[in-house]
Amino acid sequence: MRPLFSSLLRVCSLSGRRFITLLFALASSGPLQAAVVEVAALGSDGKPLPETVVYLESAEAKAAAKPTGVMEMQQIERRFVPGVLVVVRGTEVRFPNRDRVRHHVYSLSPTKTFELKLYAGTPANPVLFDKPGVAVLGCNIHDNMVGWVVVVETPHHGVAPASGVVKLPDVPPGRYRLRAWHAGLPAGTPATDTAFEVPVNGARTQVKLPLVASAQ
Template identity: 55%
Template sequence: MALLLPALAAAAPLQVQVSDAQGRPLPGAVVFLQSPEAAAAAKPLSGAEIAQQGKQFLPQVSVVTVGTAVAFPNRDTVRHHVYSFSPTKRFEIKLYIGTPVAPVVFDQPGVAVLGCNIHDTMAAWVLVLDTPWYGQTDAQGRVLLDKPPAGSYRLRAWHPALPVGEAASDQALALPASGARADIRLDKARP
């Protein structure tokens, strides 16, 4: 009797360089691959948190997958009132110190902009993705996605310096088993 196993596609590394309108490297950009297979492979993360410390959100940009529950611990000695009015996730955690009992579940893809009703200078972004294949660019604007299988994808990139509501860049990508390099230019990212 033969045992049939599904063929496993080999990981195809993808190196991506992201730059701004002037061609300068863009650190902190989130690069991700989307496809029906990517959506099926995405699983919620565990242990995600966005802290408030020094009257700022840490990290300022968070990337989570759909279904991830995010804790919002307040490590300051002052109260915060965390909220998002973004269509991706609307929520409000009214004045509190410590850690709220229930984390916030981010259940649909998109960008959620966070703020504090008490401290107007506090802002953060949560990019909610339906793919396990993503990463953030380093100081040279580079990122290596080393786990996706070869296949057809939408290669996308987002940065908090894009205008509010601006969609992530989007281009077709046929990723061969040998891997590939790609360049992305985010012309609308403000310095």
Template identity: 30%
Template sequence: MLTKLLKNLLLLSVAIGGSTVYAADLLVKVLSHKGTPLTDMVVYALPLEGQRLPQSTEKLVIAQANKTFAPYISVAQRGNSILFSNKDDITHHIYSVLGENKFDFVIRAGKQVRQKIVPSAEEILMGCNIHDWMSGYFLAVDTPLFTKTDSAGIAILKVNQPGKYSLVIWHPQMQEQTDKISREITVTGANSSHNIQLNNVMAEIPDQKNSDGFDYLSTY
């Protein structure tokens, strides 16, 4: 099925002003140490030869829903902003205290807060000062080429500039030498596929539930 999909992905080559613009699909399948597909793994490609890539226009929204961060893992390009949206009927106090992307704000029920532009590429852990079981991550990357794997463990990046890239797989629960795996690849303008399998079992995602049974008042 994977081979058939790749055959159906056509290479586009369009002449514009004497130059050629490539559009190639980079298909990545991420597998566990046992060979099963992994969902919600962040996949991104960093240019290694000075390829000039446009800034991503993708809008990142992180909701607070049922006293959890939704989604648990998000990804955005450095330089973009984040919209936090409280879907709960109670107040949250969202914070991140590590690295360059520190923030700390109260968001009332049904309200939204747009966080300032992400200044640096790094992994950001988020929490809530009111509901201490809430945790979530977002990854700020130095490239517009990013996505997450689907339920089949597949991610597709559309690459418009040929050359060498560092293909990176990231998840906060990965237990490799670091929480990411990288591989140098060369994009020629033709569609290509890469299978990446983890070496070790992943850690469990923390349970996003209140363990003490106390419900918090919206008047916080």
């Protein structure tokens, strides 16, 4: 027992047992310990599906979601890097051009429509992504360039690496909707949606998408 807590008990004991019991209850009712959630993203062939976006939604998660600092999606060797970027709604994104050729970045998606006309270097103003969903990006000069910005309303999100396993740290125990999305899905396909409960000691699960991992 910590010294400060012991002192409080000695002072308050004059008021009777009921108050001491209440003090114990208040002292022990701290916030729930955050857990780690591991999600294995797999294709229909059972193989890891890299670049799958995984996130947990709930009313509490939405309230806790805050825009991060300005994010970046670069253009390197005529590719968007990273190819898939996940941001919390309200986050601004810069699109620096690291190539020696100029690019013309745009999106016609309902989630975010914008255009950065032919430029080199980094445009002065970042782009604000203020609506949840998926924005598909392209370059008006190089048709083979494509990227995706996924806008979510939760701090619990990640993109699967080569192993296909996404680790979501600091997840408060509770009930969530487990969502998963991949760029290989047909255009307009929403993220999968599954009820999911996170216990105090964390959880491991997997999601399967109707894609052949080896073909992606």
